[in-house]
Amino acid sequence: MQSYQKARLARDSRYDGKFFVAVKTTKIYCRPICPANPPKEHNVVYYQSAAQAQEAGFRPCLRCRPESAPHSSAWLGNEAILHKAMQRIQSGALNHQTIQVFSESLGISDRYLRKIFEQHLGMSPQSYANHHRLMLAKQLLQQTKLSITDIALSSGFNSVRRFNDSFKATMRLSPSELRKKSHKGQTQGVNIALHLSYRPPYNWQQMQQFLKLRELSLIESVDDNSYCRSFTINQSHGWFKATHQPSKNRFSVEIELQDNAQLMPAIAQIKQVLDLDSDVSTIEQHLAKDRKLKPIMTKGLRLPACWNTFEAGIKAILGQQVSVKAAYGHTHQLIERVGSAYNDHYKLFPTPEEVMNADLNFLKMPNRRKQTLTDFATWFVKTEQQDVNLADMLDIKGIGPWSYEYIKLRSGQDTDAFPEKDLGVLKALEAHNITDTDSWSPWRSYATLHLWHSL
Secondary structure, eight states: OHHHHHHHHHTOGGGBTTBEEEETTTTEEEOTTOOSOOOOGGGEEEESSHHHHHHTTOEEOTTTOGGGSOOOOGGGTTOHHHHHHHHHHHTTTTSSSOHHHHHHHHTSOHHHHHHHHHHHHSSOHHHHHHHHHHHHHHHHHHHOOOOHHHHHHHTTOSOHHHHHHHHHHHHSSOHHHHHHHHHTTOOOOSSEEEEEEOOSOOOHHHHHHHHHHTOOTTTEEEOSSEEEEEEEETTEEEEEEEEEEGGGTEEEEEEEESOGGGHHHHHHHHHHHTTOSOOHHHHHHHHTTSTTTGGGOOTTOOOOOOSSHHHHHHHHHHTTTSOHHHHHHHHHHHHHHHSOBOSSSOBOOOOHHHHHHOOOTTSOSOHHHHHHHHHHHHHHHHSOGGGOOGGGGGGSTTOOHHHHHHHHHHHTSOTTOOOTTOHHHHHHHHHTTOOOOGGGTTOHHHHHHHHHHHO
16 A cells, blocks of 8 residues: 555556545545545545446545546456456446346356456445446536536436435435535536546657547547547447646546436547547556567557447457548548438448448449448348347458457457557567567557557
8 A cells, every 4th residue: 555655645647546545634636646635544535446446435536636547457457257247337327227137147146246346346336337427427417517416317317306405315415515615616528528537657649649540520629639530339329528737647538428317438438439548557567567569559548449349340350451531531431421420520331231232333442341331231230239249240241350350459348459560560479580479468458559659
């Protein structure tokens, strides 16, 4: 705990979200970067997650706003199923389904799910889900103009009464009292505007260049300081703009949604697209153990993800055996001909159903590749998307190991994807005489990005 003490006294932003500081005298918990005067060590209890601090009876600080801290789950070690369950809960998966149905989607029993949550977090899955609902509600109360009713529904509560009771029991304030206390009647403007923090370093220049090179003007826009795009999530359409604020280690994010009930999963996807929750310092320390890789590493590299696995798959298929420029020319055509309109400025990336039913003869490419697009979309429609086993796509003719690894990498769901037959990867490996790549696990996705960037 000595490192935690040093980090909180120094307000070290590299530890933001890695642990939380609970103060026994005030019954409040804070981020290690909290601007308040640091409490004495004998009055402090450290927790590895905000949910654990809340479960122990502490309430979140109104100054440093723990709900805005980047998530961290590196301490989970190899508990892959727990990590997966936590990610889905953070996306709202337990808001409108039973624990039994949720457990079945993970391939385990609800009894085992409760056991691993109790073992590692000291709470039930339902308590963990309620914590994330409350933290989102707190963020919306303090940073938006949404009504109390809209905030309750956007945060995953089924009724305003249940929201009010749960919120007051945890925060010791009613939702309306918190809003008045935080803003003195003043709230932010249009739509939904939130702050999404990250743990530095964050190489925005590299992220911006990667996105700009692959910009699809029909659905997205990239400028020096921001990224915006349209999207579809759970049949609801939306749009977001994320503006980088490096001095505060965060993005200011505006979100527009047809259905605010999809806000929680939308926020989770935006974080994934911009790779906000990764502990890059830990990843880089691991990769730097390779003396041949270390000299070509670029500090703060993040993994730019596509909006979802389907989009990553379509881009991978359209990128087979062609240049980046040609691949994105094909993708532009597909969006233009098959995608639906969103507003006067943007269209939407085509859905699996739209691609499955489309006549793709307008694409100037081999017929076999067009059939692969149709087959991939058909496979995606027939599979419950939340429970997709990506390895099954290797049964689709036209999707080989390169496409499979690229899809895993660009979907943002696998930190250890490695397209070893990728031309850029092969060039970089040869240029730097690198032969051993196994030691990079479980961060080979990031190593791949370093190899590409070195070119």
